[in-house]
Amino acid sequence: MTEVLLRLTTRPVPYPKEVHDRLEVEAKSIIDCYPQPRSALLPLLHLVQSVEGYVSGTGIGFCAEQLGLTEAEVTAVSTFYSMYRRTPTGDYHVGVCTNTLCAVMGGDEIFAELKRHLGIQHGETTTDGAVTLEHIECNAACDYAPVVMVNWEFFDNQTPESARALVDALRRGEQVTAARSGAPLCTFRETARLLAGFPDERPGANDGEPGAATLAGLRSARDADESGGAQ
Numbered sequence: 001m002t003e004v005l006l007r008l009t010t011r012p013v014p015y016p017k018e019v020h021d022r023l024e025v026e027a028k029s030i031i032d033c034y035p036q037p038r039s040a041l042l043p044l045l046h047l048v049q050s051v052e053g054y055v056s057g058t059g060i061g062f063c064a065e066q067l068g069l070t071e072a073e074v075t076a077v078s079t080f081y082s083m084y085r086r087t088p089t090g091d092y093h094v095g096v097c098t099n100t101l102c103a104v105m106g107g108d109e110i111f112a113e114l115k116r117h118l119g120i121q122h123g124e125t126t127t128d129g130a131v132t133l134e135h136i137e138c139n140a141a142c143d144y145a146p147v148v149m150v151n152w153e154f155f156d157n158q159t160p161e162s163a164r165a166l167v168d169a170l171r172r173g174e175q176v177t178a179a180r181s182g183a184p185l186c187t188f189r190e191t192a193r194l195l196a197g198f199p200d201e202r203p204g205a206n207d208g209e210p211g212a213a214t215l216a217g218l219r220s221a222r223d224a225d226e227s228g229g230a231q
């Protein structure tokens, strides 16, 4: 509580000049993609999240300054979406889906096991700074329940054992590739840059394939369409 109050009452420290100047150039390249500057707020929040690993007061001030918004307006948006974090984040944000389907398929057990194994609670980070653990809401991958997401990339059909092996590999610094991606995971800050709209230059980044469960759903929808909706 004290830490939260301090963050709310202390004036943010401005970015160092070289960081501010670089961000200003990058922010302009993003803003130029939109007819109205304020429409660029979501990617700009990812951009500032890529600097410190979370949306700090400094980042909020920067977005407000670039877009002609008030800090209250930027704060309102950044606190609405759960992809913007308000506290420092580890290299890997591990989200365990505990929404209805994943929960009944084992998501609750996975989350409980990772809390026990890592010795942290929801929203906390391991002392080595590698993993931040959260339970997350449905990310529309219910056909692969229960799912775990690392830096918003999917790991399908998880079990407590496979999720434990996953976080151990991340903490050992091993290269890990998500279930339906062709590229190795990058860090949370690097992911934030990609979400801001900068090119994904990881080898294999465009080689991902939809999984069998997704294709089965697509086939079923096509069959229903061809038969005029009759089942």
Ligand code: FES
Binding pocket: 097, 098, 099, 100, 101, 102, 103, 137, 138, 139, 140, 141, 142, 145, 146, 147
């Ligand atoms: S309930 Fe977990 S992805 Fe939908």
